[in-house]
Amino acid sequence: xxxxxLHYNIPxxxxxxxxxxxxxxxxxxxxxxxxxxGSRRRHSRIAMNYSSTTTSxxxxxxxxxxxxxxDDEEEVMWRSRYQIRNPDDEEYEEEDVETSSSTLLSLSVxxxxxxxxxxxxxxxxxxxxxxxxxxxxxxxxxxGKPNVGxxxxxxQMLGQKLxxxxxxxxxxxxxxxGICSGPDFQMILYDTPGVIEKQMHxxxxxxxxxxxxxxxxxxxxxxxxxxxxxxxxxxxxxxEGVGDLKHKPPTLLVLNKKDxxxxxxxxxxxxxxxxxxxxxxxxxxSAKYGHGxxxxxxxxxSKLPLGPAYYxxxxxxEHPERFFVSEIxxxxxxxxxxxxxxxxCQVNVVSYKNRPNAKDxxxxxxxxxxxxxxxILIGKEGKAxxxxxxxxxxxxxxxxxxxxxxxxxxxVKENWRQNEGLLKYYGYGGHIQAL
Ligand SMILES: Nc1nc2c(ncn2[C@@H]2O[C@H](COP(=O)(O)OP(=O)(O)OP(=O)(O)O)[C@@H](O)[C@H]2O)c(=O)[nH]1
Numbered sequence: 001x002x003x004x005x006l007h008y009n010i011p012x013x014x015x016x017x018x019x020x021x022x023x024x025x026x027x028x029x030x031x032x033x034x035x036x037x038g039s040r041r042r043h044s045r046i047a048m049n050y051s052s053t054t055t056s057x058x059x060x061x062x063x064x065x066x067x068x069x070x071d072d073e074e075e076v077m078w079r080s081r082y083q084i085r086n087p088d089d090e091e092y093e094e095e096d097v098e099t100s101s102s103t104l105l106s107l108s109v110x111x112x113x114x115x116x117x118x119x120x121x122x123x124x125x126x127x128x129x130x131x132x133x134x135x136x137x138x139x140x141x142x143x144g145k146p147n148v149g150x151x152x153x154x155x156q157m158l159g160q161k162l163x164x165x166x167x168x169x170x171x172x173x174x175x176x177x178g179i180c181s182g183p184d185f186q187m188i189l190y191d192t193p194g195v196i197e198k199q200m201h202x203x204x205x206x207x208x209x210x211x212x213x214x215x216x217x218x219x220x221x222x223x224x225x226x227x228x229x230x231x232x233x234x235x236x237x238x239x240e241g242v243g244d245l246k247h248k249p250p251t252l253l254v255l256n257k258k259d260x261x262x263x264x265x266x267x268x269x270x271x272x273x274x275x276x277x278x279x280x281x282x283x284x285x286s287a288k289y290g291h292g293x294x295x296x297x298x299x300x301x302s303k304l305p306l307g308p309a310y311y312x313x314x315x316x317x318e319h320p321e322r323f324f325v326s327e328i329x330x331x332x333x334x335x336x337x338x339x340x341x342x343x344x345c346q347v348n349v350v351s352y353k354n355r356p357n358a359k360d361x362x363x364x365x366x367x368x369x370x371x372x373x374x375x376i377l378i379g380k381e382g383k384a385x386x387x388x389x390x391x392x393x394x395x396x397x398x399x400x401x402x403x404x405x406x407x408x409x410x411x412v413k414e415n416w417r418q419n420e421g422l423l424k425y426y427g428y429g430g431h432i433q434a435l
Pocket of ligand 1 (some may be wrong): 144145146147148149150151152153164165166167168169170171172173192193194195256257258259260285286287288289
């Protein structure tokens with residue numbers, strides 16, 4: 001581990017942190033088992049930038065056995081804590097690997113491409129063929145207005161669902177990094193939040209900063225527009241995404257949702273966008289049905305620079321499991337609740353306990369801004385929250401390919417969307433908790 005720290009030019013880490021990094025390796029294997037037909041390898045490179053800061057454990061006190069079997073629903077309601085567990089759940093205290101406090105993972109820095117920094121083992125892990133002069137790799141930013149289909153397109157290109165998708169605008173809040181690899185290429189996609197003009201909260205401003213920093217790192221940019229809507233200038237999107245970069249990266253305009261319009265209209269819209277926007281090419285697709293997605297991949301490949309892979313070929317994302325767990329819960333909130341409620345929710349995984357011989361134990365807090373929203377989330381006799389937790393648990397189990405125990409607690413933090421400190425803590429400042 002000491003050698004690893006030297007390789008990546010990071011300060012030596014305290015023993016507890018090392019344990020967590022080791023655990024993160026396990027998390028990466030878990031992605032593998034989902035992505036690579038179950039063929040797990042024994043090791044994985046840690047391709048990330050750790051800050052030496054550690055966050056304090058803000059998780060609520062552990063649940064006692066008495067609480068576990070508390071029949072008094074009123075009391076549980078009062079604490080707004082609902083536990084979705086099966087009677088055969090085992091005690092977890094002895095076997096837990098505690099991961100609730102963690103290092104921060106920077107999302108804004110590209111890993112170094114210099115292969116000299118990797119040892120032989122890591123090169124082997126990356127399937128790196130030193131004399132392959134045709135290998136291409138690079139970063140791709142996917143930008144556009146809300147609800148145009150950026151996440152749907154990113155998921156299609158990655159071949160699996162990493163970004164949550166709903167029919168409501170502004171679902172995506174973070175830059176979601178997904179990695180798509182082939183024998184002679186690696187494209188690293190940043191799915192970004194929808195570009196909005198009116199930034200109502202500090203949260204919106206921070207989300208827009210994340211859009212920009214995605215494009216700064218990008219070797220090419222994809223601007224997605226909705227073909228079913230009247231053609232629109234994409235100046236704001238380019239302004240927010242590409243900004244005043246000296247060297248504008250190659251830009252592709254993707255005319256998405258072509259399934260919603262007549263073939264004759266598609267040609268007219270392509271013509272309009274070619275004429276009135278400053279992009280290099282326009283490609284019509286239907287991301288939802290996967291039509292045209294290969295054309296986009298071909299375009300990207302033609303723009304990526306020659307060079308070795310940044311990440312091991314079998315890794316699908318840099319985000320830790322807990323990130324996807326909170327995103328799945330957020331998606332379910334969007335699907336179950338209406339109006340402003342989903343937008344006022346922040347989902348935090350406060351504790352993730354990996355239990356080798358029992359279900360993983362996941363403790364989650366959903367933060368809302370007002371007590372009235374908390375009441376809606378919990379519902380009469382806790383029914384709404386129970387429904388949410390069950391739907392989320394099923395999807396989380398599907399994603400992780402293992403059974404989990406999920407506990408959700410609802411908390412009120414007034415105006416969290418305006419509180420910069422809290423927003424940074426929640427990961428909107430470009431750093432997320434590594435574990
Ligand atoms: N008909 C049709 N619907 C699509 C297509 N692509 C996406 N959608 C739908 O459009 C809606 C928005 O899709 P998302 O992928 O969440 O859009 P987004 O741009 O990431 O949204 P934000 O989170 O607001 O940034 C969802 O209901 C999708 O199912 C498409 O090709 N055809």
